[in-house]
Amino acid sequence: MTLLRHLVAAVVAGAVIWAASVQLNAFRDFQMAEIAVYVVAIAGLSMLIGLSGQISLGHGAFMAVGAYTAALLMLHLNWPLWAVFPASAVVTAAAGAVVGLAAARLHGPYLAGATLMLAVALPSLAVQFPGVFGGDQGLSVTVTTPAALGATFPPTRWLAWVCSLAALITLVILANLARSKVGRDWRAIRDDPVAAALAGLNVARLRVLAFIVSAACAGLAGAMLAITTSLVSPGSFTLSLSIALLAGAVLGGLGTLIGALWGALVIVLVPTYVTDVATSHGFSGGVAANIPIAAYGVVLIVVMLLFPHGIQGGLRRLARLLLSTPPARLGSPGQRQPAGELTEDPNAPYRRPPVSEHQEEGTS
């Protein structure tokens, strides 16, 4: 039933995306593809942090693994896209398993530090082995639009279709996973690893599994980025990408799939929009160039102040206020919910201390 519902939702979303891609201009199609890339990467990271309770500052490096895998497969073996995407996800999942094994032993700042190292070190491998990875110049990727669509078909629309389809499939899989036993187990180890272990859950294995799933998403996003950018080079996978993904996940709402979409929208659209505004208001070059960065910071601060649970958390609260329904199944203050039965809603943000929010709700 759950699967069916998610599939129906995905098909409807796909139809809306298709209609939009046909209506909008070629650049908006390109942005749609970019958004899809970030949705996949952020959704995976958001699951990792929001459901399993682990942090990663190294997801940019996982994207690099996926992107280089895709580029190498396409360059040397001429694999078609439908095979390249899963292959990139699988290869990156393997990398995620290795990191996950180490990560399962770490927590908090130590885990952040270890994954941070990954983000810094991994992309420079490409520079160390220029023969395979093309060094600083990277590897060039060519995607041809199928001839069946006609010669005048905009290539960016094809990109938008491919990337959106991949993103929708990923979201359906993640939504199901989050609702499955695995998803419940992740929430259990997130909320109280000791209690979860006592209940018979293998905490370490679940943590590694979460890392694998999350890395697979990042790898797929990397492969999508490779075909969108048409070049894979170390300059695209800097530390700031990893930070941007984390910021996107937090902005959107940790642990929520829809939140990944909000995060991706902010990352892709805010800089373009702000640059348009800044240049049309005639700011000088140096100032205009830094305005998008400043605007990004402002958005981050404002969202965190107004909606501590991210945009999705804020929207949900707003909806609750408007419909004036009682707070959903949060339990009374001070009472700990039994792990595993906390929420069946995969979109529930990571609410560690439910007390404060509940009190706020009570006063309104």
Add this chain to the structure above:
Amino acid sequence: MIKSFSLRLPVIAAAVTASLVAAGCGSSTSSPSGSGAAASAPGITSTQILVGSHQPLTGPAAPGYSEIAPAANAYFQYVNAHGGVNGRKIKYTYLDDGYDPAKTTSVVHQLVLQDNVFAIFNGLGTPTHLAVVKYLNSSKVPDLFIASGCDCWNNPTAFPYSFGWQLDYIREGKILGAYIKQHFPGKKIGYFYQNDEFGQDGVKGLDMEIPHSQVVSRQTYVPTNVNIGPAVAALKTAGAQVVVNFAIPAFNALFKLASLKLSYNPTLVASNVGTDPATLGTLLETYAKAGGATVNGNQLTQGIITDSYLPSLGSTGNSWIALFKKVHDSYDAKAPFDGNVLYGMAVAYAFVQAMLKAGKNPTRASVVKTIEGGLPQGASVAPYNYSMTDHGGTSGAYIGVIMNGVLVQQGPVWTTDTTPTGPVTAFSGSQPAAPASGMP
């Protein structure tokens, strides 16, 4: 909650669509209205030529390089104030890519698909521009005067719409190599170069001229690792008396300071990419200060042998320097008048030359044809090579020595090609003076 979930995805998709549409509407005003009969091509109206570029205005490559686009824009404003190009004013939109190829793709798509620019001009950086060169050529958008000395742009078969401009690194290596072969016979020579296409192409050129037996050590660096001590020590151990650097300014400065520490003082020959005296001097002083020492930048750059394809900033009597100083003082006075500014104005001059030569109703194809028909020599000391089969650019440079913070020309301008057997010959012509009007 659970019930609403099935509805949520489509609702969100609709919201996304709405926001995209809204954003599209918001900026659609910036696309040209196509008014008048004189709109001969995308980005060209009866009153305006719209060109775009991707530039590192922020990020690791921004120091120095972020001055280039404003300087080019300053020259365009000067041209606009003096009648424009056949009555049209040049509007130059340069967007920040932070030297990240993924962002380059994004901003170039925006410029081409949304802003509808006529051409991409002076896109900066080899890895960044590689991300868009295929796209620009398949979209038939002129890709003019790329700000990178990579020989890779000179490929009229694969990239018919792309043109380089500055002296490529292979030619530069050959010109420096020929000078070293002539002036340092029998000396032990070491290389210190950036381990990417910039350094590797440069070394390719050097090796075409310098006998291999003379080269005692080849050391490389990557821009992300500032620990170059071991490389400098290896050059010292090998006994290199002359060291050739193909390095960016920061690493020339680091090299100089590291060799000082080891009391190692080889003759330094360096690519002009890293030897703008003002930039290098300032970097030396800054780095030394950070290390707790005080040095005089001009003293440390004294005697560095380098090359240049543009007139020296020190030669105030030169008509080109005088022209660009005038433009700089009127339109870009906040920036220092250094090598980056000179570069930006010189390449902008070439663009205006090409657009004027393309006539009253230029099209994308006609501009490409025009440049293939050759451009008259402009601010570069050597002529351009442009032809149907050559999209390279400047063909030569002179050797100069830095003295008291100023580049002093030594001997004639040398020209050569990129083949191993092509000779390095003295250029017999002379550089024409800058037009008094400042307009090509």
